[in-house]
Amino acid sequence: MKLGIILQSNKPEHAWNTFRFGITALKAGHQAEIFLMSEGSELDTIPDSENFDISVKVAEFKELKGEIYACGSCLKIRGKEESGVCPISTMTDLLKMVESSDKVLVFG
Numbered sequence: 001m002k003l004g005i006i007l008q009s010n011k012p013e014h015a016w017n018t019f020r021f022g023i024t025a026l027k028a029g030h031q032a033e034i035f036l037m038s039e040g041s042e043l044d045t046i047p048d049s050e051n052f053d054i055s056v057k058v059a060e061f062k063e064l065k066g067e068i069y070a071c072g073s074c075l076k077i078r079g080k081e082e083s084g085v086c087p088i089s090t091m092t093d094l095l096k097m098v099e100s101s102d103k104v105l106v107f108g
Contacts (some may be wrong), residue, residue: 004101009108044084
């Protein structure tokens with residue numbers, strides 16, 4: 001199954017759980033893509049904490065061949081030209097992800 005996952009939050013627990021789910025899906029043999037949108041585009045600025053090792057989860061997701069994309073407009077609104085964790089993407093790319101996914105989930 002191909003899963004399209006949209007992260008719209010910059011809350012550490014939301015990001016952590018999004019990537020935990022993506023990792024679980026990849027380990028179960030599914031495909032997973034995560035699209036960072038709205039506050040989720042701030043993923044690279046969310047600090048790790050004792051409870052939420054976000055950078056570790058992002059790295060593990062990528063190692064398992066999970067794909068991550070960040071909304072370019074959302075980054076621009078925040079004064080950023082790029083994301084520190086993934087390529088910049090567009091609404092057209094999000095639409096393609098949704099159209100090609102068997103299921104789409106939104107976190108945040």
